[in-house]
Amino acid sequence: GAGVSQSPSNKVTEKGKDVELRCDPISGHTALYWYRQSLGQGLEFLIYFQGNSAPDKSGLPSDRFSAERTGGSVSTLTIQRTQQEDSAVYLCASSSGGSYVRETQYFGPGTRLLVL
Amino acid sequence: AQTVTQSQPEMSVQEAETVTLSCTYDTSENNYYLFWYKQPPSRQMILVIRQEAYKQQNATENRFSVNFQKAAKSFSLKISDSQLGDTAMYFCAFMTRGAQKLVFGQGTRLTINP
Numbered sequence: 001g002a003g004v005s006q007s008p009s010n011k012v013t014e015k016g017k018d019v020e021l022r023c024d025p026i027s028g029h030t031a032l033y034w035y036r037q038s039l040g041q042g043l044e045f046l047i048y049f050q051g052n053s054a055p056d057k058s059g060l061p062s063d064r065f066s067a068e069r070t071g072g073s074v075s076t077l078t079i080q081r082t083q084q085e086d087s088a089v090y091l092c093a094s095s096s097g098g099s100y101v102r103e104t105q106y107f108g109p110g111t112r113l114l115v116l
Numbered sequence: 117a118q119t120v121t122q123s124q125p126e127m128s129v130q131e132a133e134t135v136t137l138s139c140t141y142d143t144s145e146n147n148y149y150l151f152w153y154k155q156p157p158s159r160q161m162i163l164v165i166r167q168e169a170y171k172q173q174n175a176t177e178n179r180f181s182v183n184f185q186k187a188a189k190s191f192s193l194k195i196s197d198s199q200l201g202d203t204a205m206y207f208c209a210f211m212t213r214g215a216q217k218l219v220f221g222q223g224t225r226l227t228i229n230p
Contacts, residue, residue, distance in 0.1 A: 031216065043207065043220035050216065059217070089159060103149050103211060105218060107161035 002027070004108035006092050012114045013082055021077045021111045025094030032075050033095075033105060034067060038088035046090075049075065082115045089113070118143045120210050122221035129198055130229050136183075137193045137224050139208030147213040150184065150191045155223075156204040164206070167191065195226075203228045 005024045013019050025032050034046040045059040049069045060066070064082075069075040079086055089112050093105040119142045129135045141150070152164040167175045167184050174182050179199075183192045195202055208221040 033217065035218070042222050043218075045217040045219070048216050056216065091159075091161065093161075103213070103216075104151075104163060104166060106163065107153075110159045112159075 006108040023092030029094035120221035151209040
């Protein structure tokens with residue numbers, strides 16, 4: 001079946017503007033994750049959604065970052081008032097609810113964000 | 117806090133050779149999972165292999181195998197008969213059972229030369 005998809009593939013924005021990044025998980029996957037990959041910080045966890053439970057937001061770097069997941073499927077990561085240090089690749093992953101494979105996360109191709 | 121260390125920023129080998137990528141981790145947990153992911157220039161993170169900490173047997177997937185040393189907190193990846201398509205960044209990752217978030221190492225850039 002189809003894998004995790006993300007849009008846009010690339011995004012260039014000006015400092016101070018808001019951006020929205022979208023993630024479509026694998027159909028039937030109940031868990032969804034956002035990570036950020038930057039040169040200085042490597043790969044960092046941002047936020048995790050599991051079904052209808054409250055999301056784990058412990059990795060969000062500031063209150064300019066937020067994410068939602070509508071209908072238990074598509075997720076949007078929003079960055080308000082973007083700063084140059086927000087430039088990075090934003091990766092989305094999903095995993096299924098099966099007891100054996102639940103812990104394996106499958107990644108999308110990422111969105112490369114450049115803040116000028 | 118859990119940490120993952122990959123001590124080899126870059127490696128380069130000839131096609132058909134065997135190469136081993138190193139990974140060590142630090143945790144006080146007993147139940148956890150370890151992963152190797154591959155990230156080619158396309159940016160897509162691809163799962164290469166996974167290991168459950170409670171299993172003593174090392175995981176194997178075709179040309180890829182791991183050497184899991186739980187006491188030493190070491191999790192190396194061996195690639196046999198390397199191919200040009202193996203050229204990529206390789207990330208070692210750790211997850212505590214139930215924690216649901218991956219902790220990644222800094223990555224090793226592997227180049228397979230013809």
